[in-house]
Amino acid sequence: MGVVLVALGGTISVSGGVRGERLTGAEITAAVPGLEELAPVDVLDAHAVPSGSLTFGQILDTVAVASRAVAEGADGVVVTQGTDTLEETAFLVDLVWPHEEPIVLTGAMRQPAMAGADGPANVLAAVRVATAREARGAGALVVLNDEVHAARWVRKTHSTSPATFASPNAGLLGHVVEGRVRMLLTPPPREPLPAGLDRARLEATRVALHVVTLDDDGARLDGLETTYAGLVVAGFGVGHVPGVLAPRLGALAERIPVVLTSRTGAGSVLRHTYHAPGSESDLLQRGLIDAGFLDPYKARVLLRVLLAAGNGPRAVADAFALRG
Template sequence: MLTLGGTIAMTPGTESGAVVPKLAAADLLRAIPELAEVNVDLTTHDFRRLPSPDIGFGVMAELATVIEREIAAGADGIVVTQGTDTIEETSYFLDRTIGGDTPIVMTGAMRHPTQASPDGPANLLSAIRVAADPNARGLGCVVVMSDEIHAARYVRKSHSTSTNAFTSPNAAPIGHIVENEFVLLSRPRPCPPLPRGTRTTSIGMVHAALGDDGSWLRPFAEHTDGLVIAGFGGGHVPSRLVPLLHELADAKPVVLASRTGSGPVLRRTYGYPGSEQDLLSRGLINAGFLDPFKARVLLHVLVAAGAGREEITRAFQDSGEIQVS
């Protein structure tokens, strides 16, 4: 069990009573008397105490290295606790960069420990149950919240405060905790792990918006090594942006995703200037079912490892759930 901080580990730490990450793994486990009923030999590592917005790719690369070391030393499962704000991205990073069958289970909390009915202890207990279950082997990284198990590639934080904040819009939970047991409903298609490169990398993300003239896009893009464009609907932008996006796609990888939150980027339905067919013909890369945030994580991993355009395109084809014939 590795802890990174987040709401699950927060207690009041300011004069106003606002909470900050202060609790260690031992503190979190003391809140779970039912843990004695789970047959696990649990070791802990207080890795960081951060609010989740402060977690970056450097922290995640270090965490992945520690996880691989623990697995090599014989760990049968890994549990990671962190803040929920970025867990949909961090889980996908681990899912795509750590191979093998050992379960990696991430969890957190929507209510901090000093609130009424905090959800952290139940979430952590469920995460430990999943990590210890042989049925979780080969699932990659999963997120466990509110007795639901979500695959990292699908999970989204869909509400800012609800304890039922986590959903899998393009699929469904792949499992549940029922009567203290892990019930597996489906297995995601496996994706091979990608190398974690060491290149300093900056990947930008831009959302299409009504009436956007793109005047700010060029100076922004100049400071990036790649871009994710979150387009309207099935992958569309205002026609006035097309020449600049074409130019940028000639210079660096530009990935086209959908800002809608679910559904794929299309390939051949619309043909007007700024449509998905037009943009893909100009060199933009189709994100498929990957949402913009996960597309940015994948593009970061690929660029940091020095992947070329063909390798990046192929990785998105393999990862976006739509197989190109």
């Protein structure tokens, strides 16, 4: 059957003409040299908005559309969207994607009318990966700049560079070279979560993110448990916070799940190397959940999905132990 491409909007779709006008998926693919010879591509348009305006529900709707396409015989799926939230949406897709067929997310850093526009090359590479035998079973992948990244590890690391996407903790999975998909690493193991979340419950499940800063007393966390179902803390270094903040976080952890991550952008939270008040071992003893290598943004995605599915504290901790 070929590939189904679902177009969501973003820089790759900015027309450069009438203000607010977006290119359709068909217009995006029409600008890709050699695409017709590569594989049949059926195009679907959905949620043509900047990626900063996408919602969990819209991404899960996209997964449902992609799943139907695979059930009807598609060899793989490509999703085009803005890059601002691509690292989060790709991880959400990966959490619930149940198929062997690849689902590949891509976008662009330069608008189609700009010199050196990267959208066509990224779409071509994404379609190649979506049809590649080597990508089967890898779950959701992010493909830009002829690089293949696992959704679990990919990060946007630069505001404007076409080479913005990187996977600091694991390295990229592969490259597209002379039209050939070269997978260099084995994708991380996956255990997909159920995709059929109750949408009303998902909308009602709010998860906060608190980035710890110098001399942070956490005063704005007071009463957070009354409006949020969970909290992700982006701590210093290996998972540290000011000592004065530790009791506040411990008290919150008695009421809602509180997940401990690092704000550094790479590396794991530790468990038992430091022991001062506010250290990682102190916080874990107070009931915080270790996110391992997951960054704060992906940890928030996972925590919200887990809580919306009705998972309790033990199940949440087990899920982070498996994926972090």
